[in-house]
Amino acid sequence: xxxxxxxxxxxxxxxxxxxxxxxxxxxxxxxxxxxxxxxxxxxxxxxxxxxxxxxxxxxxxxxxxxxxxxxxxxxxxxxxxxxxxxxxxxxxxxxxxxxxxxxxxxxxxxxxxxxxxxxxxxxxxxxxxxxxxxxxxxxxxxxxxxxxxxxxxxxxxxxxxxxxxxxxxxxxxxxxxxxxxxxxxxxxxxxxxxxxxxxxxxxxxxxxxxxxxxxxxxxxxx
Amino acid sequence: xxxxxxxxxxxxxxxxxxxxxxxxxxxxxxxxxxxxxxxxxxxxxxxxxxxxxxxxxxxxxxxxxxxxxxxxxxxxxxxxxxxxxxxxxxxxxxxxxxxxxxxxxxxxxxxxxxxxxxxxxxxxxxxxxxxxxxxxxxxxxxxxxxxxxxxxxxxxxxxxxxxxxxxxxxxxxxxxxxxxxxxxxxxxxxxxxxxxxxxxxxxxxxxxxxxxxxxxxxxxxxxxxxxxxxxxxxxxxxxxxxxxxxxxxxxxxxxxxxxxxxxxxxxxxxxxxxxxxxxxxxxxxxxxxxxxxxxxxxxxxxxxxxxxxxxxxxxxxxxxxxxxxxxxxxxxxxxxxxxxxxxxxxxxxxxxxxxxxxxxxxxxxxxxxxxxxxxxxxxxxxxxxxxxxxxx
Numbered sequence: 001x002x003x004x005x006x007x008x009x010x011x012x013x014x015x016x017x018x019x020x021x022x023x024x025x026x027x028x029x030x031x032x033x034x035x036x037x038x039x040x041x042x043x044x045x046x047x048x049x050x051x052x053x054x055x056x057x058x059x060x061x062x063x064x065x066x067x068x069x070x071x072x073x074x075x076x077x078x079x080x081x082x083x084x085x086x087x088x089x090x091x092x093x094x095x096x097x098x099x100x101x102x103x104x105x106x107x108x109x110x111x112x113x114x115x116x117x118x119x120x121x122x123x124x125x126x127x128x129x130x131x132x133x134x135x136x137x138x139x140x141x142x143x144x145x146x147x148x149x150x151x152x153x154x155x156x157x158x159x160x161x162x163x164x165x166x167x168x169x170x171x172x173x174x175x176x177x178x179x180x181x182x183x184x185x186x187x188x189x190x191x192x193x194x195x196x197x198x199x200x201x202x203x204x205x206x207x208x209x210x211x212x213x214x215x216x217x218x219x220x221x222x
Numbered sequence: 223x224x225x226x227x228x229x230x231x232x233x234x235x236x237x238x239x240x241x242x243x244x245x246x247x248x249x250x251x252x253x254x255x256x257x258x259x260x261x262x263x264x265x266x267x268x269x270x271x272x273x274x275x276x277x278x279x280x281x282x283x284x285x286x287x288x289x290x291x292x293x294x295x296x297x298x299x300x301x302x303x304x305x306x307x308x309x310x311x312x313x314x315x316x317x318x319x320x321x322x323x324x325x326x327x328x329x330x331x332x333x334x335x336x337x338x339x340x341x342x343x344x345x346x347x348x349x350x351x352x353x354x355x356x357x358x359x360x361x362x363x364x365x366x367x368x369x370x371x372x373x374x375x376x377x378x379x380x381x382x383x384x385x386x387x388x389x390x391x392x393x394x395x396x397x398x399x400x401x402x403x404x405x406x407x408x409x410x411x412x413x414x415x416x417x418x419x420x421x422x423x424x425x426x427x428x429x430x431x432x433x434x435x436x437x438x439x440x441x442x443x444x445x446x447x448x449x450x451x452x453x454x455x456x457x458x459x460x461x462x463x464x465x466x467x468x469x470x471x472x473x474x475x476x477x478x479x480x481x482x483x484x485x486x487x488x489x490x491x492x493x494x495x496x497x498x499x500x501x502x503x504x505x506x507x508x509x510x511x512x513x514x515x516x517x518x519x520x521x522x523x524x525x526x527x528x529x530x531x532x533x534x535x536x537x538x539x540x541x542x543x544x545x546x547x548x549x550x551x552x553x554x555x556x557x558x559x560x561x562x563x564x565x566x567x568x569x570x571x572x573x574x575x576x577x578x579x580x581x582x583x584x585x586x587x588x589x590x591x592x593x594x595x596x597x598x599x600x601x602x603x604x605x606x607x608x609x610x611x612x613x614x
Contacts (some may be wrong), residue, residue, distance in 0.1 A: 107380055118357075124311060125318040126350070128236060199322040211361055 054078045061141045064187040067082020069136045071188060082147055083112045086212070089150055090219050108215065113206045116140055123193065123201045130192040139205070142185040146209065149177030151217045157220065170217060178213040182206055304452035319348040325351045332420040335457040342466040348413035353420020356387050359426050363387070363495050366433040383495070387422075394483045395417055398463075401479055405472035407463060417459055424486050432492060442493055448485065456484040471508070539609050 038046065087108040092204050120135040128135070153170045185205050192200045328351055336343055363383045392415075399414045428447045435443060460477045467473045 055278055111380070121311065122318075122350075122353075125315055127315075127318075196321060200320065200325065200350065204357065207354075207361055211364065214361075214365055 057141050061144050061184050066185040074134045074137035082143045085147055087107035119204045119208050122204050126200055127194050128192045128198050138185055138188045142181045146177040146212050149173050174213045174217045178209050181209045231317040320348050320350050329423055332458055333454045335461045338461050338465050343462045345418050352416055355419055355423045356391055359387050359422055360384055362426055362429050365493055390487055401476055405467055405476055407467040412596050413560050421455045421459050424451045427451055448488055452485055452488050456481050
């Protein structure tokens with residue numbers, strides 16, 4: 001009788017806490033099998049998944065609310081795409097101006113990458129709680145409104161005669177892009193700074209987007 | 223950890239130099255903490271390795287490879303130690319420990335000299351304020367270059383602007399600190415860096431105002447601001463240094479150095495980044511720009527292109543009429559004169575002089591020297607009209 005009782009108890013226990021799963025060595029290559037499975041999948045699926053992630057983050061930047069998505073699943077694809085787009089469009093055609101396109105693209109690339117790194121280092125030194133790449137990711141993604149402003153400015157520059165009114169329109173567009181970028185990055189980075197030092201972290205971000213905005217505004221060649 | 227890593231074997235176990243043999247040596251577990259432990263671990267490890275290893279290897283080869291492993295491990299540990307020591311960003315953290323209102327206070331007080339009393343004046347040593355001031359200065363210099371509407375290779379100038387600002391900050395601070403050390407001033411390098419950095423805010427203000435409000439002819443506004451704003455900032459620095467130095471001649475030397483560095487740098491920034499004309503190594507084409515207010519920018523570009531076209535036409539006409547035999551082709555005429563505005567390269571190519579010591583070249587230069595970019599009035603219109611009359 002004692003045996004059956006024990007057996008019943010053990011069955012109940014087994015039902016409550018089923019022993020299942022792989023008996024693996026801790027630290028053994030579990031992860032390798034997961035990575036192999038994404039390596040095996042068709043490239044189209046990987047690209048689609050990454051593009052979808054980038055697209056979701058773009059949407060979060062254009063409609064900024066306090067959200068942790070950008071920080072939690074950071075990636076650097078978006079900043080790279082935006083940086084290259086910015087550099088290509090700010091390059092201009094080499095026939096129009098004396099300087100050829102090369103240094104301008106490199107200049108934009110260096111300014112965006114270098115600026116993002118410097119601003120990140122600054123926010124870390126001020127006591128920020130997010131990691132280096134998360135901050136670079138947020139700053140890179142928040143260049144999107146300025147990219148949109150650049151595209152609109154290029155359309156404005158297609159007009160045959162550039163008048164002062166058109167310059168004012170371009171100025172307004174770039175200003176809106178600048179303010180949008182700054183607010184978007186503030187929405188994501190706000191929580192990571194100590195409360196009384198937010199202004200110290202925001203100022204270099206403003207300066208960074210101001211320089212990019214000024215490069216966009218002063219690009220007058222079509 | 224070593225036990226686990228080497229237990230299930232596989233391709234990873236060969237990576238770590240300590241796991242080449244299947245024998246687990248507990249003495250090697252503490253290798254990361256001390257270099258002596260590492261060398262002991264290796265000397266203990268090598269005999270089992272030689273039994274386990276390849277019999278084809280000679281003893282010499284094996285000693286060589288184990289010595290190489292030893293060097294590798296020692297080098298890796300040194301590198302890790304050096305990185306943890308110097309690459310640690312936390313070293314700089316105490317210098318960024320400021321509040322926003324502190325920064326604003328210090329910015330304002332960098333223009334307010336305090337009266338020199340016997341006691342040394344308080345200087346805060348921090349790096350956030352100076353760094354932000356320098357980045358602002360770089361942004362203002364960039365803005366000044368762009369608003370002038372020039373087409374110089376901006377990449378080179380951007381790098382130069384960064385290099386100049388940071389270079390001045392560090393170089394001037396080091397120079398002042400060296401002299402302060404010689405003059406026995408009670409000040410640290412961090413405080414000197416901080417003072418110099420905050421004094422650059424006067425440069426920011428002066429350059430910003432002159433970029434926005436500069437007139438094309440005179441520099442009176444700049445000189446006024448240079449003396450007033452720059453003077454206040456440098457006076458503040460001088461009072462700090464004087465209050466911390468004893469000895470009259472030392473005070474004078476230090477004050478003289480600080481004043482000269484500060485004011486000359488402001489002069490340099492204004493004149494170097496407003497009139498970029500034929501600086502070798504920086505600008506390849508002879509381009510000049512005068513500072514204009516942005517809302518006149520578009521009109522000036524149109525006028526400049528019209529001017530260059532008419533200047534080009536005038537020059538070609540002159541050459542055709544005066545000395546058609548002296549030049550191979552009108553297309554090869556090249557004019558190199560800093561007062562000509564040439565926004566497109568075609569105009570540069572088309573206005574070139576082939577020969578030296580040529581009376582044609584002198585005539586050409588005289589003609590071009592009459593084309594003054596800043597004065598869009600009678601001479602150039604007259605020339606253009608003359609050319610048009612000749613064409614008609």
